[in-house]
Amino acid sequence: MLADAQLLLDYASVFVFALTGALVASRGQLDIVGFIFFAVLTAVGGRTVRDLLFGRDVIFWVARPSLILAAVAAAIIVFFTAHLLESRYRALLWFDALALAVAVPAGVDFAISAGYGAIIVTMAGVITASAGGLMRDVISNEVPLLLKQGELYLTAAFGGALAALAFDACGLPHGWGLIACGLVTFALRAGSM
Template identity: 40%
Template structure:
């Protein structure tokens, strides 16, 4: 379950990274590099912080194969079909939800406190996109105006809360996963924003 979730997250984030790279006019290897950074950046930061070695993509060849495949398929797709305008945002929302929940479960299994579970889930979810944005010299999406990291935080908190009130883990997991993706997509669709407190 963990494993397939991670691979699915890797795939959608690789697509997201590859689309962003092509959008910035990078060359073929730049596309693969940015797809990789986006896809394994969050999980790598999580593993470094939780001291889990070897890093998840070092022993298991699949994440890297999935990235290569997803990046090349994305490149090929874009050559023959018009780019789906919303594809980047949707792939990003799905990757966010998958990675946040997978990271949260990992931290939960290693016995960390609720606050650390929320942080690790959020970091796993937003880390790759954050590195993608830093490496293309943009202010990261997670710090911009709309709901992004907050969707992950709310989702993981919901996951922990549902379990505490007796909801079975698998149900809590599914609800939270869908919740994060839905919240993120709703924020994109209707331009939802958190309040801001700009000093006068």
């Protein structure tokens, strides 16, 4: 059942990140293929970089290709509904905050489970959470969200990782630490928007 929850979270995370990629495509008035490109890139970018850096034998979406379909589905949904949104940028920010709050604990969990120390745990959390959005913003030639003034983006990711480490250091259950990590990340990020 834990594995099921993990899997559901994987699909949800890919889906929400893909929504943010598709919203960037929508702001750039791209065609449907452009939506799919940005959705897939954003959805799998961060964790792909993490898998490469930390030596996983098989990249996660190569092992489970249907995650790509989840990203494509998000792209198609945004393609047909984005014009209904009052502010696509606003929606982008909120979905991105949500994705951040899922991705930081996912990265932190991976690194703690693999036995890494505090520095690498923090790096894994921040990289998993930010690399996909960073590529999305660099390729679409926008100022990267994570570098915008007054937006506590990296700070939120950093704070979330610290929360998980603190729970761990206090000997509290690992799952509680991950939930705290997600909540702290989301609170810091949303609070700064």
